[in-house]
Amino acid sequence: MSIEPRELLLKMKQYEFVYDTKIGQVMNPKADEDKEYVLKILDLLYKNFDRVRYIDDMGSKYTGKGAWAVMLSQKFALLDKRIPIPQVPFHIKIDGKNDLSIKTKHAYLMLVGFFKESDNEICVCL
Template identity: 65%
Template sequence: MSVNSKDLLMKMKEEAFVYDTSIGKALNKKHDEDKQYVLKILDLLHLNFDRVKYVEDLSSSNIGRGKWAVMISAKFAMMDKRIPIPQVPFHIKIDGHNELSMNAKSAYFMLIGFFQELDDEIYVFLNFKNNDYRNEFKALVKEAIEK
């Protein structure tokens, strides 16, 4: 299986998110809106793919200081399989600061401004549950690191 690096963003749109679970819906009263804005963010990244740089994590040592980054995770995709806690479906880093309380709607509008006003790259980490897509993503990251 080989997926175009740009198409991985669209493959993430096909995944289920924490918003799709009964627990996700119970904990987040705006689950429908949040999910729709995560999908819009994926579209925005797809449109601006020339500025997307895939990374294996969002640490400052990996992406640099003062950078913008986004993590989007599929339902129950875990960073470390030893920890049985699902990742949040969405996380944004703005100017090097983790914005833990920012919802996807606010982040979407900020990302529109980012793409309009800045020339910087945005660092993107896609966390797939699907092993094939996860391996494709890892291979793309490894290839980018080796360049």
Template identity: 65%
Template sequence: MYIEPKELLLKMKEHDFVYDTKVGKMVNKKYEEDKAYVFKILDLLYENFHRVRFVYDLSESVIGKGKWAVLISQKFAVADKRIPIPTVPFHLQYDGKINISIMAKHSYFMLIGFFQELDDEICVSLNFKNDEYRKIYKKLVENQTFV
């Protein structure tokens, strides 16, 4: 199966997130708002795809010093299978600072400012639980066929 790299951003919206679980709803009282804003972020990235670089690793050695990055993870895709607790399904890294506790709503507004005020690219890591999409994403990142 071939999927345009840009379309992977929209494919992420088709899957359940931690926000859809009982634990996710219990831990995060604003889960509906957070999920809606994660989807808005995916749309924003889609609209600005010419400035998106897909990566697997958000470390400084991969994305560069002081860069911006977003991680969006499908339900339980980043959970340690030995501990059945979902990990953070979304986080924003800005100016090289990692912030996993920032709300998706605030991140969305920061990203609007990023795209309006800066000319930099943004690194995006999509973590699919679905094996097929995970393989497609891995192949894209390894081959850099989207550049």
């Protein structure tokens, strides 16, 4: 079964995220809020799909220098593929710099501004 890339953004909303798991809820007391904003980010990317470029890796080689990129994962978002545990279900790169500490709520608000204030594309890794 193949799915159109744009529809994949909507399909992502139907699956279990690490926020839904017991370990996800223990490790992140704001798991429900984070999941809510991840879903909003998926909607935002869907609405601005003409400016979305899918990538397989968050490295600068794939995103480009100074680019914005977002990685979303249903269950596993591995920064280091050698460690098979859920590490970061949401990851954003702003102006080419990784920011692992930013909450999804703040990232959502920044992405709203990004789409309003710039004409640049955003890289997305699902």
